[in-house]
Amino acid sequence: MPDILTLPRPSAPSISANGERYAITAENLNVYYGAFQAVRDINLKIERQKITALIGPSGCGKSTVLRSFNRMNDLIPVARTEGRVMFHGKNIYDADVDPVEVRRRVGMVFQKPNPFPKSIYENVAWGARINGYRGDLDALVEQSLRQAALWDEVKDKLHQSGYSLSGGQQQRLCIARAIAVQPEIILMDEPASALDPIATLRIEELMRELRKEYTIIVVTHNMQQAARVSDYTAFFTVDEHRTGYLAEYGPTTELFTNPRQKITEDYITGRFG
Amino acid sequence: MRDRVSQVPGYPDEKQFQGFIRRRRRRGAMWRTLFLIATSVGIVVLSALLLNILDDSFGYVAVKNEIEPAALLATYAPKRLPMERGGADYQILRELSRDVQVQILRDHLSQGLIRRLESEQPLDQRSQEELGDLIIERVVEPHFLASWSLFDSVFHRARIKAEVAEMDGASLRFYSWLNPKFVVSPQSSHPEFAGIRTAILGSLWVVAITILFSLPVGVAAAIYLEEYGQKGRLNDLIETNINNLAGVPSIIYGLLGLAIFVRALQPLTGGSLFGIGDATTNNGRTIISAGLTLGLLILPIIIINAREAIRAVPQGIRQASYGLGATRWQTVWHHVLPNAMPGILTGSILAISRAFGETAPLVVIGASAFIIRDPDGPFSKFTTMTIQIYQWTARPQAEFRHLAAAGIIVLLALLLGLNATAIWLRNRYQRSY
Amino acid sequence: MQSDLSQPIQAMNVPVAQHQEVIDLRRRRRAGESLIHGFLFLSGVLSVFTTVGIVLVLLSQALAFFRRPEVSLFDFLTKTTWQPAIGEFGIFPLVNATLLTSFIAVIVALPLGLMIAIYLSEYASAPARRIIKPVLEMLAGVPTVVYGFFALTFVTAILRALLGSDRVEIFNVGSAGLVIGILILPLVASMSEDALHAVPGALREAAFGLGATRLETTLRIVLPAALSGISAAFIVAISRAVGETMIVAIAAGAGPRNFKSWADAVTGFKFLNPFTAAETMTGHMVRISGGDLSYDSIDYDSIFAIGLTLFVMTLALNIASRWAVRRFREEY
């Protein structure tokens, strides 16, 4: 499989203060569920402070790859990971790495909104608290909710249950919750798939806003969404064993206007998947 | 830009966070160990429960015979005299020819006893086996002078041997309190011969009545609540009421049974209305009273389980049936019940094993302390396995404790069988709608 | 049933109806259906009659008890001696023993059971849970008389060996209480595990995703979410402990632990001593009714008065349990 990432790219890379260009990279990543290989040989370098979309047909392993970026796959007893995921120059799958450390820095927003059965305030404050936050909690909660574009809607009912909100609001609450821990990277697994078009639009706006501070990796089934919000797009598909692999990766505009691979073109034009 | 978290005001910096997370990890590991220990303690304690029963079911006994089998053989069948002494002696007595066996009995038993035995069944019409047992019971007359648990028998053998050597005329035997004779013998005040047969039959009779009463009524109630009753006050009342009943202590049901079935309905449950029974059973403390009491006791459990099974039958099946012009009862009888049956049976079996295990309400309504005759109908006096175990446990002598342990094994085996049946049923008929 | 079904078949032999012929669509009386409906209805309300029966029987006999000249409700509630032979009927010794055994049981079973549940639901591997869970459920079905045997022949022996047979009597409240704890342990563990297991995995994922450890996820997210079910499990277990009969009848003692006065009861916390014998409400009822009880004796009436007390206590616990389920229910 050719390393498409080594190809020259048009856009100027944003290089961070200490010279690191990538927020997180997967190297020869293979994930198995028991004997079944879900994805193989994934090489993926995620640019800092950009939005990277993972697209592909159902079952091609998008969620699997996404979850391997913060070791959420550890929670599935049968799951096994090979290869490396480099984060700050360290392989997060090394034996001495604590997944709890990783997840604090690589937050996650799930497909279905899953607020805790606690108040809105507690939902946001909880993660900060367990991570030893000593500052002004009220301020942090407010700031996170503002960043998640939810503050105005909930500021008068912070102590009501998180479940008193609408689906879209719940999802923004989950984003606020993730932000409150101040991660570097936010993983989002189809964050808008359970929402109506208006709520989806708000989440997309929010993502673009968040890009200024965070690196975002988002799984989506919605081609327009990927085209609208993401800077880079990774297209996954499956081989004859139903094992997923990375078929093409590049700047979103390029991938959508001028796909290198036939299969990518088929997929984005809707002839496949 | 090395690490965001350390930059954010309020969060601990990288170094602090290292220590912080170590503390959290340590606390996690500590609690994890605690949870594991709790689970292990639970497992150990519950294994102790079972091991304790096994421990009391087997072990050494010190036996003293009134007449040694060897002595009998020496007189009556010198050729059969065994080379070495031991448990085989008893078996040889059962294998002697019937003439010799009858001779032994006539020589050793009183005239009166012989007459009584003859009137039950003439001696020379009895089998070798029976005659042998009679000889052992009446002539050899073994007594247990002492008994030991399995643990002691294995680990303190020398001490036991020394103790038995002190006892006059006693010999040491390894004895299984749980044995075929234990299961088929009736109750006896001699632990050497006591068995659990009457109690097993009693339990079966009582639970048969329980099933006959509570299964149809319970399922009918469940059908009413699920298929007929309109959602409303009455249904809510019945539902709350059933949940409350399921939480009433079993002994309260005993009081109910005592006041209603035993006392108020005495002519009915005592059988005098039907001209059955005698003075000892006309008091209403009979199998039918016990069965009905337990029936009321498990009724809530049956209803709750049956409702769940009925509710699991998909609505589409009912609609299809009504769509074909079936009446409500036809729908229930032809579609709902057959589909719900495995679930209903599974739940009912569990309720029935509860009935087998109940003791307290039966004591309250007046189980008989001591019955030798097999129960012969719903109007007999009753005892059950649990009552028997309770009475043996309450006796101070160690021998009865061993009998209780053996009885418990029989009871648990029965319950295990019922449970296994329930699980099998559940797996066998698991439906995928 | 057969007759019902044969009806339409007969109808088919009749010549096909003419168009003009009027079809009768009016509601028909189906005798069989009504009969069945009646039977089903009676079965449904039988449970209500059972409750009414229990309440009436307990109330009427208890009333008969309190009508007796030697008994007064005031003494029943305030006296510290239960000695029918000399006409002393203070319920306190019996209630005290019931509460003491239940308390010991609860102290043992609730924490231990909850920890087992947490271990099974949040830590144990799937195969381990698949094995342990049904075993727990089966143990919850072991008859209580078996636990009584265990209390008397094993736990008492151990207690006496550990603490000295001069301190621990052969019949004692402690070993009965401990074994009631063991009896309700599978119940607590199994019901709590159900409640924990029912908490959606999404909540756990969310917590882990924020960098929580397993312990933090368990104690601060899963446990509060399962509180409703766990509290119900606890109350059901307490109710079982209060109503438990055979263990105390076998192992706790064959006579009430009476006190000369309230002062006597509290000096040196005598009423709390777990190492001496005492008879609980249920134990007393079993012992008294074990003999041939004559219907117009005061003993006969007294067990109904005790039964009423017990019924009220467990009913209150039942109602509390339903309240707790509602109170602590969290939607997710």
Ligand SMILES: Nc1ncnc2c1ncn2[C@@H]1O[C@H](COP(=O)(O)OP(=O)(O)OP(=O)(O)O)[C@@H](O)[C@H]1O
């Ligand atoms: N917990 C699991 N156990 C076993 N197999 C799994 C598990 N999770 C996912 N798989 C398998 O791994 C493959 C990839 O799954 P994954 O959820 O990553 O796909 P996906 O691309 O996210 O699909 P979708 O778009 O439908 O969400 C699928 O074949 C799936 O069946």
Ligand SMILES: [Mg+2]
């Ligand atoms: Mg997915």
